[in-house]
Amino acid sequence: MEQDSSSFAAHNSRRASIPICRHYAAPITARRASRLTPCIDTNEHLQIPFHGFSSASATTATTTTTTTTMKTRPSRATRWLKHGSARLLVACCVLSCLLIPTFSSSTGGIVSAQPNPYDPEKSRLRGHFLHITDIHPDEHYITGGSISSSCHRNTTDDDDEEDRLTMMRPGRRDGGYGGIYGASYSICDSPFTLANATFDWIDKNLIGTIDFVIWTGDNARHDSDNEYPRTQKEIEDLNREIANRFLETFAPDKDDPYQQRIPIVPSIGNNDVYPHNIMQAGPNRILQHFSEIWAEFIPESQFHTFQHGGYFHVEVVPGKISILSLNTLYFFNQNAAVDGCVDEDEPGTDQMDWLMVELESLRRRGMTAYLTGHVPPARKSYSPSCYVRYTDIALRYQDVIVGHLYGHANIDHFFILSQATLLEDEGRRGRDRIAEFDSDSDEISIGQGNGQIALTSGRKARSWDDESDHEYDPFTKLGLSSYLIELWEQYADIPKRAKMTDYAIVNVSPSVVPTYNPTLRVYTYQLAIEKSAAKRSLSLSPPLPLDIEAEGYDDEEDEEYESFADEYEVDEQGKNKKKKKKDKKKKPKKPKKPKRPANPPAAPPITFGFPLNYTQYWVNLTQANAEAKKPEYTVEYRSREDWGLQNLSVPEWLGLAKKIVHSEKVKAKYTALMVVLTGTENDHY
Numbered sequence: 001m002e003q004d005s006s007s008f009a010a011h012n013s014r015r016a017s018i019p020i021c022r023h024y025a026a027p028i029t030a031r032r033a034s035r036l037t038p039c040i041d042t043n044e045h046l047q048i049p050f051h052g053f054s055s056a057s058a059t060t061a062t063t064t065t066t067t068t069t070m071k072t073r074p075s076r077a078t079r080w081l082k083h084g085s086a087r088l089l090v091a092c093c094v095l096s097c098l099l100i101p102t103f104s105s106s107t108g109g110i111v112s113a114q115p116n117p118y119d120p121e122k123s124r125l126r127g128h129f130l131h132i133t134d135i136h137p138d139e140h141y142i143t144g145g146s147i148s149s150s151c152h153r154n155t156t157d158d159d160d161e162e163d164r165l166t167m168m169r170p171g172r173r174d175g176g177y178g179g180i181y182g183a184s185y186s187i188c189d190s191p192f193t194l195a196n197a198t199f200d201w202i203d204k205n206l207i208g209t210i211d212f213v214i215w216t217g218d219n220a221r222h223d224s225d226n227e228y229p230r231t232q233k234e235i236e237d238l239n240r241e242i243a244n245r246f247l248e249t250f251a252p253d254k255d256d257p258y259q260q261r262i263p264i265v266p267s268i269g270n271n272d273v274y275p276h277n278i279m280q281a282g283p284n285r286i287l288q289h290f291s292e293i294w295a296e297f298i299p300e301s302q303f304h305t306f307q308h309g310g311y312f313h314v315e316v317v318p319g320k321i322s323i324l325s326l327n328t329l330y331f332f333n334q335n336a337a338v339d340g341c342v343d344e345d346e347p348g349t350d351q352m353d354w355l356m357v358e359l360e361s362l363r364r365r366g367m368t369a370y371l372t373g374h375v376p377p378a379r380k381s382y383s384p385s386c387y388v389r390y391t392d393i394a395l396r397y398q399d400v401i402v403g404h405l406y407g408h409a410n411i412d413h414f415f416i417l418s419q420a421t422l423l424e425d426e427g428r429r430g431r432d433r434i435a436e437f438d439s440d441s442d443e444i445s446i447g448q449g450n451g452q453i454a455l456t457s458g459r460k461a462r463s464w465d466d467e468s469d470h471e472y473d474p475f476t477k478l479g480l481s482s483y484l485i486e487l488w489e490q491y492a493d494i495p496k497r498a499k500m501t502d503y504a505i506v507n508v509s510p511s512v513v514p515t516y517n518p519t520l521r522v523y524t525y526q527l528a529i530e531k532s533a534a535k536r537s538l539s540l541s542p543p544l545p546l547d548i549e550a551e552g553y554d555d556e557e558d559e560e561y562e563s564f565a566d567e568y569e570v571d572e573q574g575k576n577k578k579k580k581k582k583d584k585k586k587k588p589k590k591p592k593k594p595k596r597p598a599n600p601p602a603a604p605p606i607t608f609g610f611p612l613n614y615t616q617y618w619v620n621l622t623q624a625n626a627e628a629k630k631p632e633y634t635v636e637y638r639s640r641e642d643w644g645l646q647n648l649s650v651p652e653w654l655g656l657a658k659k660i661v662h663s664e665k666v667k668a669k670y671t672a673l674m675v676v677l678t679g680t681e682n683d684h685y
Contacts, residue, residue, distance in 0.1 A: 217269025444601025
């Protein structure tokens, strides 16, 4: 908003007395300095109602304060306040107003000025939270629509061959029709009947049992039908519709004036923007739109940060657990508008800086954190520099981070971030994309191994709508089988005596959209612990690993030695005679490369907020369509009972990974659940 010269001058005159809030720790450049926010005490501008006063009295009190501050001639009101009874009355009213909690229209209840710290005796926490992802509602879906038309038209497969866009997505492309509640294992998106049934089931079965919600994006349909191309307005409307459904489903109890809405932490998906996958550095129109429809979900203190970059954090349990919602589009290698996490002016770099500052703050406060977002931090999904830096942060702050929760891929699995990544990608640090120039043309192809994506005039000119720009980038052209080969290799590379501090686990939840079958996931986390248990936690922490340098091992010798010829001389008789030592300065040692700090011990499972287990729910969509009955989510499996995971710590996941690669029976079970019991784990697409 434009400011006139007088207001701008007034603002500048106050800058010397206003501290500056930095939302990240990084060198101050001209661009970054413009993003710093003044920390103005909001109490200065708080309009406190004077209960018990008439409007005239309130006006008098205000006038009095102003006149005394300006040291003008005392007014009648000021002389009146000299009377002891009047002064006492004013003081009592002001004190009562400060003690009365303020009403919050955003939560629909009464809240205090500061979040209350966790009190186990007064807490209503249940120790569970919901992870929901990839709803993908489609307003063009029709019951009986052919799968080849994305369930948009009642036509044959051959009729829709020309209208169908080439997309690397799992699921059938032909040979069937959409049911009332969707088409499992297909390229069709979710009908609103499925989306509504999902929220109805949550309202009926989860309300009152969970403490917060992690919602990792993709709330608009895919752009898979040329006859119905997506528009920016449609995408915005779908995102607003789903946001409103969350607000309605998790509305506070009207009969309890003190109840607040449980925290809901959303993230932006790659299909929540137009064109899909593309987001430029903020502030921009997309972030402005989300800041409006997500106003109820983003804390007021985080609004500036969100409008700047689309990321924010929420203390879902004040003083105990924080959820950091990341804008993974700035890390995504399919986003042609940005360029990784190296250059200072890149939004990905800004976000990583912010993330480190927030985690450092949480460490000082003794809190735990979950990192959430849409696109998971896989090597083939993130730009190399962002992938390496995310891995570094995940290991550096594993005493704070207790979970990495993502969506996007639609398949149920976990993968591993390891210390070895920091050495393997050493040569690529500082270079985000490696371009191969064709000597016979001006085209450049990105050497990422996930499609030949052409640029015509430099790194920023990549086509946004190239049909080879695969959305499901980890799968490439060979489908799920090629992704599994890499996953099995990752599991098999775990050494027999693995150092636990060298690893972090990323959990990817399957989707609501029936790419396979609809799913939801409910986690159980650690609540208050006994003091004696806190003392025992020291013995559970693994030993610190050896220091490993950020840029590789240092092969320089620790000390320099003089050679034999330098130390001895030959006399006239041919005998060795020791030289007299000369007073000479020793050559200074070469400075060693800075070492990467050792990874801290991971937070033990008895830490407050630590994920203990989860229950995976699913809908048998074939049965629901056949019975024409509203779908009910039922238990698909439980992490503890079905996988034997005592908790969701790194050692437990690594143990499961070893079982998967060494037992064909366990692997078969794992892949069957990976595709949500559709029986399509061996299919190619």
